[in-house]
Amino acid sequence: MxxxxxxxxxxxxxxxxxxxxxxxxxxxxxxxxxxxxxxxxxxxxxxxxxDTKYFNQGIVATSPQMKESGAALAIKALSWGTLYAFTGCGVLFYGIWKLSGAQNFEEFRHKVGKALPRIPKNDPPQSRTEFSGINDLFEYLINEKSVKDK
Missing domain, CATH: 1.20.5 (Single alpha-helices involved in coiled-coils or other helix-helix interfaces)
Structure with missing residues (x-):
């Protein structure tokens, strides 16, 4: 039951x-x-x-030498660039996945976690964690750097 x-x-x-x-x-x-x-x-x-004048000229093919408008060429370039970017990234990520030998995402996460260096936990914090503003943060960083340089 x-x-x-x-x-x-x-x-x-x-x-x-x-x-x-x-x-x-x-x-x-x-x-x-x-x-x-x-x-x-x-x-x-x-x-x-x-620049409104040249923008409008790019939208419509105005001269006989231009077979396509600037906007059509830009759309074509954007579509080919997008295809290349997605294909390239897809092949790269798929290759990394296959080289790792993982069968699922959790296994891949564990394998990558073993290969990458561990980031130590900052518990309890060893330095300041709260700042009143960006100036306070920069002053703290400058002082820490000068202490480490000595």
Whole structure:
């Protein structure tokens, strides 16, 4: 009886974890997409505001020598650059994954954790951790450096 209750509880917990992960991925993907859209839009708006005449010439192919407009060339360059970046990073990360020999993410995390140096915990803190402002922080860093240099 207890075993079946434990299995049901484990299944519910796993389902909640999966739902949380899906929601987290959707949230971060939407935030990144919206940020990219806002950044690109603001850059285009700044370019148009800076020089309207040449911006409009780049939107429409005006001379007979130009087969494509500047905007079409820019979109083509952006799409090829995006393809190269995603492909290159994907191949790099997949290669690192395969070289590690890991079967899942948790195993990969442990293997990488063993290979990288350990960062010692600062518990209890050996120095100041609270500062009243950026000037206080810089003064503290300058004083610490001068003490270490002596």
């Amino acid at each position: 207890e075993n079946s209750i434990q299995k049901a509880t484990d299944a519910k917990t796993e389902n909640k974890d999966n739902n949380f992960k899906i929601k987290a991925v959707l949230f971060f993907t939407s935030v990144a997409g919206i940020s990219a859209l806002i950044g690109f839009s603001s850059a285009v708006a700044a370019a148009k505001r800076h």
